[in-house]
Amino acid sequence: MPTVEFEGKTMDLDEDGFLQNPGLWSETVAQYFADQEGLGRLTDEHWKVVNMIRNYYLQFGVAPMIRKVVKDTGFELKYIYTLFPSGPAKGACKIAGLPKPTGCV
Amino acid sequence: MLIVQLACPKCGFVIEQYRADQLETDAQKQKRYQYLRKKQTLCPSCLTQTSKLEERRVEVEAAPEAELLAEGPSEAAPVGEGPTATPLCDELERGPWPSHVTELKQTRYHLQMYEEGLRQKKTQWGFGGYTSIPGVASGILMRASARPDIAKGANLVRAFCPSGTFYSTKTLRALCDVADRHGYGILHLHATTCDIEVLGVPKEELRATVDELVAAGLDVGSTGDAYRNCQECIGPLRCEMVLVDSVAMRQAYFTRFLDDVQYPRFPHKIKFKLSGCPNDCTRSQQKGDLAIVGVFRDPPTINEARLDGWVRNGGDMAHIARMCPTRAMEWDGRRLTIDAEACVRCMYCINKCPAIRPGGDRGVAVLAGGKMRGKYGPLQPVVIAPFVPAIPPDFKEVFDLCAKITDVYDEHARRKERLGDFIYRTGIDEFCRLVGVPATAQQMTAPRVNPFYHWTPEELQASRKEGE
Amino acid sequence: MPGVGLPPLEQNVPPIALRNYGKWVDHEELRPGVLKHVAESGEACYTVRAGMPTNARVSTALARRIAGLADEFAEGHLRLTRRHSLELVGVDPARIDELTERLRKLGLPVGGTGRTFRNTVSCTGWIHCQFAATDAPAVAKAISDELYEDFLRERYPAKLKISISGCVNQCGEGSTADIGIIGVHRDLPRVIDEEVARCEIPLIVSVCPTGAIKPKPPKSVQVDPERCIHCVACAAPCQGMQIGDPETDGLAVVVGGKAGNSGSGPAFAKFVIPYLPNRPPRWPEVVQAVRRIVDLWVREARRDERIGDWISRIGWERFFQKTGLPVSEKHLDGYVLWPMSARTGVRFHW
Structure with a gap:
């Protein structure tokens, strides 16, 4: 199992690079995931989306619907896809430390 | 290894079997075994109902697990030549159908x-x-x-x-x-x-x-939760039945909705089907979250000369008239009449007799909410608009309505709730109100039988004014 | 990068179809598997249809051989139908026999038009899917072998479509077909607590249609065995909800579905055999049940009556009586939409 080290803490990742224990998420971890996704340094606009998703998840226990993300951040859907090229449901959720999305049906 | 089998007493078909050692140690298996022994069981092989399954104990050789787990694909395994690494797969190569x-x-x-x-x-x-x-x-x-x-x-x-x-x-x-x-x-x-x-x-x-x-x-x-690939029928490319240009319509769909197709954003997937006529070759009326079906409103046309020739060549018009689902056809052996009021434009006679063709005044019906699974199981899509003009090249009226439907769905549905489940939850009346389509008699098999309407304050106010 | 949409028609559509776009006036079936379409201009287009390997699984080796045939016989074009059979369009009528023979040598039978057994549709089953309760491709193969002759010759009252789904998600569309086979799970989902802890628990709870799933503090869920209807809904959003039990999984048989509006209209198929066990590799009792229903339909239906039309004429009472399939409480619908299938009035078939 791959591991990464942040701020003196060792964290386990699963085979797809998600945190085994999502409770260990921090902003440093988010930046690490962003690098993995090839996004480079996260901008304020990235953070606006990431924080919105993260807060919604902490409050309700589920990822927000994409319409909600668009409304709350005020960004166009296309723009969110420019910020997170693999999409709000995949890339942004990963960076925000949400559970791994699964399923094909 | 000792195996305990429960078999049909009539045909001997083994309904379930257990490893004897597991049966002794595994409580869940024991429970199941006892349950099966007591209850009425339908034999899947001879299809008889039996209350007493026959118990048998057989000694079999343990499966050679090591061999079965051999690495790699088994290209080298020819059919029917001694033991191979994939005996069950090989069995599926037998028989005439391509495997x-x-x-x-x-x-x-x-x-x-x-x-x-x-x-x-x-x-x-x-x-x-x-x-x-x-x-x-x-x-x-x-x-x-x-x-x-x-x-x-x-x-x-x-x-x-x-x-x-x-x-x-x-x-x-x-x-x-x-x-x-x-x-x-x-x-x-x-x-x-x-x-x-x-x-x-x-x-x-x-x-x-x-x-x-x-x-x-x-x-x-x-x-993902996006518009999925849109299926169209072969339509104008090789079919004489087609009422609207399904091929052009699919291209217009991809031109207009490509972003909705490639950037998932909805509560759940939306499958889109286009059929050029009521024969519905894309099975849209079963599977389409959004189903678009070509329809015609004028009664079917009859080409008298062609009909004569067809009947003389052995065409059985009496049979077709008898099989008409709404008995809208009358055939006296020489003349055919179609009762336009009884006809439901199902295309049965048109499919069977080349002298009968679809009538004019063509467009599409838009249905929504079809699916095979989800909360309430398989649901057929319901009619949202029975007739929408289909005007190439962009089919604006049709796709505007579809976009409106998905907007309502996107706004109001829960996450991972299919369109059909959403419509079922809200009710067709409320859904149509949200989408903004007028109610038509074509949307129902019959009007409601309960009086539990929802009256709005405005409607009550109107009545009060009238009474003054 | 994605974002280009569909290719222009000219890239894939054969010239004969483009020349006569929207101008087709007539068609006839010359023999099973051979169609003739006539355009306004009088131009005739001959099509040869062939069955494809079960589950529409095509190796690139076979695809390249088919491409070779298409180059030789159909001006470099081919078509796959909505039931995944192969069509070569625009074939020279003098060479149809030769093409039929060449397709046969590739293992692909020519037929499947008119009143025949059509190409099966099935989901990917155990070849590639985590949900499948039964192996749809193998069941499709077993049934296709059994009904092979009926693909080649017209001996049915109407067409016969058979679809096989490995589970109730129905990617294989069992419910749409004249006869459908649908894989069923019968055991409860196994809850893997440490996996569920990493999923969106409110979502797992909300997708359950019967409210059988409740949160189990601190971070898991529990399933009420009395209320679970084995719908597989919870398995899709969370990998900690695992389904599949080799001893109790199996399949059900449904009949009478169809899409077209003629006859009794579009309808889903109805469950007539609630459970048959999995018996790989060839599922003999499924084949036997299908054979029994088909034979009876062939014997009793009027011309142009598909299975659903035939049953709506004779009634379910007679269907069960004639097939000898027992009726049990499993046939009575108890789910939310149950009044749709419960009989009111006393108009019985005795």
């Missing part, structure tokens, strides 16, 4: 995964899995492996079939090249929504696979 196993054997697919599935009566593919590559938000799926000792998981890439599902051999060969270069070398032609699937692509080759498919004219998508 999927024969196809799998010619590729790098790990046949042992399938063989193990057949042997254990359980799929060897696992839950979970996740792949994302930047810029491709839809079109890639992960297949996780529950047996990493046999094969690793891999990805599949979905692409849209070309118009009318026609392929030039150039396109097909390009597709084969992609599958050979990056995948197992096996294609799914097609998956049930008419997507092409290239299977077994490792993550590092996904980008190249997508780029090469797109270069071959096969854009990728059709996964």
Whole structure:
């Protein structure tokens, strides 16, 4: 199992690079995931989306619907896809430390 | 190893069997075994009902697990020549119909995964899995492996079939090249929504696979909570029944909705089907979250001269008139009349007799909410608008309505709730009000039988004013 | 990069179809598997249809051989139908026999038009899917072998479509067909606590249609065995909800579905055999049940009556009586939409 080290803490990742224990998420971890996704340094606009998703998840226990993300951040859907090229449901959720999305049906 | 079998007393078919040692130790199995012994059981083989299953104990040799788990695909295993690594798969190569196993054997697919599935009566593919590559938000799926000792998981890439599902051999060969270069070398032609699937692509080759498919004219998508691939019937490309230009309509769909197709944003998937006539070759009236079906309003036309010739050549008009589902046809042996008021434009007679053709005044019906699964099980889509003009090239009226329907769905539905379940939850009256379509008699099989309407304050106010 | 949409028609559509776009006036079936379409201009277009390997699984080797045939016989074009059979369009009528023979040598039978057994549709089953309760491709193969002769010759009252789904998600569309086979799970989902802890628990709870799933503090869920209807809904959003039990999984048989509006209209198929066990590799009792229903339909239906039309004429009472299939409480619908299938009035078939 791959591991990464942040701020003196060792964290386990699963085979797809998600945190085994999502409770260990921090902003440093988010930046690490962003690098993995090839996004480079996260901008304020990235953070606006990431924080919105993260807060919604902490409050309700589920990822927000994409319409909600668009409304709350005020960004166009296309723009969110420019910020997170693999999409709000995949890339942004990963960076925000949400559970791994699964399923094909 | 001792096996305990429960068998049908009449035909001897083994209904369930257990390993004797497990039966002694496993409480769940014991319970099941006792339950089966006591209850009425339907024998699946001779289909008789029996209350007393026959118990048998048989000694069998333990399965040679080590051999069955041998590594790698079994290309070298010829059919019927001694023991092979994949005896059950080999069995599926027998018989006259072309076999999927024969196809799998010619590729790098790990046949042992399938063989193990057949042997254990359980799929060897696992839950979970996740792949994302930047810029491709839809079109890639992960297949996780529950047996990493046999094969690793891999990805599949979905692409849209070309118009009318026609392929030039150039396109097909390009597709084969992609599958050979990056995948197992096996294609799914097609998956049930008419997507092409290239299977077994490792993550590092996904980008190249997508780029090469797109270069071959096969854009990728059709996964995730987005508009899926739109299926159309062959329509004007080779069918005389077609009432609206289904092929042009699908192209207009991709022109207008490409972003909704490739950037998932809805509560759940939306499958889109286009049929050019009520024969509904795309099965839209069963599977379409959004179903568009060509319809005509004028009664069917009869070509008298052609009918004469057809009957003289042995055409059985009496049979067709008798089989008309609404008994709208009268045939006295010489003259055919169609009762336009009784006719429901089902196209039965049109399909059977070339002298009868669809009438004029053509457009499409828009139905919504079809699906095969989800909360309330299979639901057929319901009529939202019975007649919408279908005007090329952009079919604006039709797609405006579809966009309105998905907007309402997107705004009000819960996450992972299919459109059909959402309509069922809200009620067709409320749904139509939200979408803003007028109620028509064509939307119901009959009006409601309960008086539990919802009256708005405005409606009450109007009555009060009238009374003053 | 994605974002180009569909290719232009000219790239894949054969010239004969483009020349006569929207101008077709007539068609006839010359023999099973051979169609002749006539356009306004009088031009005739001959099509040869062939069955494809079960589950529409095509190796690139076979695809390349088919491409070779298409180059030789159909001006470099081919088509796949909505039921995944192969069509070569625009074939020279003098060479149809030769093409039929060449396709046969590839293992692909010519037929499947008119009143025949059509190409089966099935989901990917145990070849590649984590949900499948039964192996749809193998069941499709077994049934296709059994009904092979009926693909080649017209001996049915109407067409016969058979679809096989490995589970109730119905990617294989069992419910749409004249006869459908649908894989069923019968055991409860196994809850893997440490996996569920990493999933969106409110979502797992909300997708359950019967409210059988409740949160189990601190971070898991529990399933009420009394209320679970084995719908597989919870398995899709969370890998900690695992389904599949080799001893109790199996399949059900449904009949009478169809899409077209003629006859009794579009309808889903109805469950007539609630459970048959999995018996790989060839599922003999499924084949036997299908054979029994088909034979009876062939014997009793009027011309042009598909299975659903035939049953709506004779009634379910007689269907069960004539097939000898027992009726049990499993046939009575108890789910939310149950009043749709419960009989009111006393108009019985005795």
